[in-house]
Amino acid sequence: MRKALLLYNPLSGRRRGRRVNEVESAQAVLLAGGVEATSAATAGPGDAAEQVKEAIRHGCDTIFACGGDGTVNDVLQGLVGSEAALAVIPLGTANSLAHDLGLPLSPTGAARAALTAKPRRIAVGRVAYQEFQGGRGSRYFTVTAGVGVDAHLFYKLNPLAKRHLGMAAYYANATRLWLTHKMEMFVIETDGQASRGVEVSQLLAVRIRHFGGVLRELAPGASLDRNDLRLVLFHTRSRAAYLGYVLRGLLGANCQIPGIELAHASRVSCLSVGESSPIFVEADGELLGTLPVEISVVPDALTILTPTA
Numbered sequence: 001m002r003k004a005l006l007l008y009n010p011l012s013g014r015r016r017g018r019r020v021n022e023v024e025s026a027q028a029v030l031l032a033g034g035v036e037a038t039s040a041a042t043a044g045p046g047d048a049a050e051q052v053k054e055a056i057r058h059g060c061d062t063i064f065a066c067g068g069d070g071t072v073n074d075v076l077q078g079l080v081g082s083e084a085a086l087a088v089i090p091l092g093t094a095n096s097l098a099h100d101l102g103l104p105l106s107p108t109g110a111a112r113a114a115l116t117a118k119p120r121r122i123a124v125g126r127v128a129y130q131e132f133q134g135g136r137g138s139r140y141f142t143v144t145a146g147v148g149v150d151a152h153l154f155y156k157l158n159p160l161a162k163r164h165l166g167m168a169a170y171y172a173n174a175t176r177l178w179l180t181h182k183m184e185m186f187v188i189e190t191d192g193q194a195s196r197g198v199e200v201s202q203l204l205a206v207r208i209r210h211f212g213g214v215l216r217e218l219a220p221g222a223s224l225d226r227n228d229l230r231l232v233l234f235h236t237r238s239r240a241a242y243l244g245y246v247l248r249g250l251l252g253a254n255c256q257i258p259g260i261e262l263a264h265a266s267r268v269s270c271l272s273v274g275e276s277s278p279i280f281v282e283a284d285g286e287l288l289g290t291l292p293v294e295i296s297v298v299p300d301a302l303t304i305l306t307p308t309a
Contacts, residue, residue: 001062001114004030005055006039006089007048007075008066019091022107023066026089029111042074052078060084062305068092069143073284080124080140085303087114094285096143099212100224102307117305123227124301125207129281129289141283145295147270148202149183151280151287183237184276186291190231190265202234203270205295216249221262227299231268233261267296
């Protein structure tokens with residue numbers, strides 16, 4: 001690492017008042033380590049990708065996403081396919097990718113780890129979806145893409161509550177949806193071992209193993225080292241099955257939940273059934289759009305800095 005840019009979203013997260021100071025403290029560690037490091041706020045929604053590309057054109061070999069999984073996702077859009085590396089300073093609510101990488105959760109600790117980190121080339125996920133305005137869009141992801149109830153959670157989540165309450169806002173909204181949401185079925189088709197053309201009420205396409213927090217290992221068998229997706233398929237509307245799957249992760253249990261299937265695949269398509277209500281899709285915790293959706297893997301797409309043991 002010779003030249004790095006630290007990008008942060010000044011408007012996101014619960015620690016907005018401290019965000020600049022935290023980024024500057026991480027930057028100071030990099031400068032002391034001999035790295036030519038600069039920092040910048042993201043200019044606006046969707047602008048991070050162009051800022052990343054501009055930094056790479058000016059010789060940056062490493063881009064730091066300073067924030068949570070949403071900020072990482074924004075930065076990712078400009079990095080895929082380049083030789084520049086992604087590094088993470090975890091300043092968000094969940095920090096799932098940081099947990100999976102085994103990063104220190106302090107800004108200075110993560111920066112120090114980056115100085116001796118090992119570059120690692122990985123695949124990323126890609127989701128193509130129907131935009132709310134009617135066109136087609138696509139987005140890369142590193143953590144997970146979800147179709148169904150979990151995406152509806154982000155559709156209903158109040159940004160102000162998320163900012164002030166953090167993960168408690170997620171848990172409260174998830175509980176409300178579990179109690180009241182009508183779970184619509186949709187059709188999936190995969191190229192892997194999962195059944196083809198079957199109906200599910202929820203699909204998760206997962207790339208990481210450890211999420212941290214209460215979910216821990218959301219999809220056993222998922223790994224950034226693999227060139228596929230770990231699918232969690234909910235062939236059921238049973239609220240008890242949903243709760244059982246969450247409790248399985250909470251308790252770290254290795255048990256099968258009736259109606260819920262795990263599978264590996266490199267591609268999965270999702271289509272609506274009849275005139276159902278809109279079914280939403282999210283990636284890395286960011287609401288994207290609706291069905292129809294295709295989720296796939298892009299091999300050899302990203303260099304990411306991983307802490308040495």
